[in-house]
Amino acid sequence: MARARNTDVERSLGRRMRGAAGLAALAGLAWVARDVPAALGGRLSGARAERAARSPQFREGTFHNRAGTRTMIAEPGRNLLRELIFGKQKRRPTAPVPLLRPSVGAPQSSDTADELNIVWYGHASTLIEIEGRRVLLDPVWSDRCSPSGLVGPRRLHEPPVGIDELPPLDAILISHDHYDHLDMATVRALLAGQSAPFLVPLGVGAHLDRWGVPAERIIELDWSESHRVAGLEITATAAQHFSGRGLRRDGTLWSSWVVAGARRRVFYTGDSGYFDGYAEIGAEHGPFDVTLMQIGAYDRAWPTIHMFPEEAVSAHLDLRGGLFVPVHWATFNLALHDWSEPVDRLWAEAKARDVRLAVPRPGERVVVDEPPAVDGWWQAIA
Known part of the structure; x- marks a missing residue:
């Protein structure tokens, strides 16, 4: 009986701990979600929008390249999502990328005019x-x-x-x-x-x-x-x-x-x-x-x-x-x-x-x- 009571207590504590962890995770998600709108950035308004409208690159409400371009060209028979998930490409290195730490002191050249x-x-x-x-x-x-x-x-x-x-x-x-x-x-x-x-x-x-x-x-x-x-x-x-x-x-x-x-x-x-x-x-x-x-x-x-x-x-x-x-x-x-x-x-x-x-x-x-x-x-x- 004592073991059963202990097990009940352990289960109760486990539920509470999992509940606390869940609340912490939800709080973390809420914090991240709160920052997402800010990360999207601002919108043009006032003097900034007026200046953009005067640009030779700006017309009909958006900026344009000099030549016509398309951000995505459909290719018959090709499924990019399937290729992304099931493709055989080696899209990651097999070992850590080697990093170096540059010195942050004086410029490397003795003649800064030519550096x-x-x-x-x-x-x-x-x-x-x-x-x-x-x-x-x-x-x-x-x-x-x-x-x-x-x-x-x-x-x-x-x-x-x-x-x-x-x-x-x-x-x-x-x-x-x-x-x-x-x-x-x-x-x-x-x-x-x-x-x-x-x-x-x-x-x-x-x-x-x-x-x-x-x-x-x-x-x-x-x-x-x-x-x-x-x-x-x-x-x-x-x-x-x-x-x-x-x-x-x-x-x-x-x-x-x-x-x-x-x-x-x-x-x-x-x-x-x-x-x-x-x-x-x-x-x-x-x-x-x-x-x-x-x-x-x-x-x-x-x-x-x-x-x-x-x-x-x-x-x-x-x-x-x-x-x-x-x-x-x-x-x-x-x-x-x-x-x-x-x-x-x-x-x-x-x-x-x-x-x-x-x-x-x-x-x-x-x-x-x-x-x-x-x-x-x-x-x-x-």
Whole structure:
């Protein structure tokens, strides 16, 4: 009888504990759900909406590419959902991605007037060290690129450094408002820990405004518009993509970026399909010492809004680029190709077309004038 009473007590305690755990889980879900509307961002209104309406890229209530594009092209007989679930692609590395921790002290070059280094943190998040200044591109430090911490593409590797370990920044650039390029939690952390302005395409400032970024730290630019900061001229240039964080598409602009010092020049694609705008940017702003080129998350179902690796090499040549550093791969599963396919294809094409290439590990600093040889580090874990 005593054992039966004890069992009843244990069951009662178990129910209470499970109930407490359930309440805690529900509370956590409620907290996450509360943050989702904020993560969706803001909407254009007032002076910001009026300025967007004056843009040559804006008509009939949304922004447009110069050429007609489609975000998805149906292919007879192909089921993308079935391929996503049952496909045989090797979409994850087989072992941890090797990470390096760059030093955060003085610039690596003894002559800051000629300094040009690149630190790739994973996906599109990249630090440009140029002539003694530091510019951060598309920072995403969250575990998922999603409005929710519970669902959405999850990181395949940790950031090589904590966001609080970043050096003092002179500018933060955002290419567009998709979740793998613009992350609310990261923006809020940078707002608290850095004083640099955010340079963004038209309309993206509405998201930053909702997240508490003061107006004096938001610089919104249309294509071909420039802003000087810390002795650098930073220019928003054309791209061929789209935007949107919720159900509404193309309510904000997307862009590529030119970062120019007195002697050194860098180009960053953001997300973009291959288009004739690269040759125009190269003619107007090039040559570039280094280009940071999107190579991953492509598919024949969306060929006009992301580049295939071979197209990225063509774009680099159109831009009159020097060193090619690939970004937008290795960190998030956003397409159906193998994890290592983008960089394998890139390496083959770069060799075939005699393009200088550096493929850093996340966190590895690339000195542009003395880049490391490509060693195929990813192949051992593919």
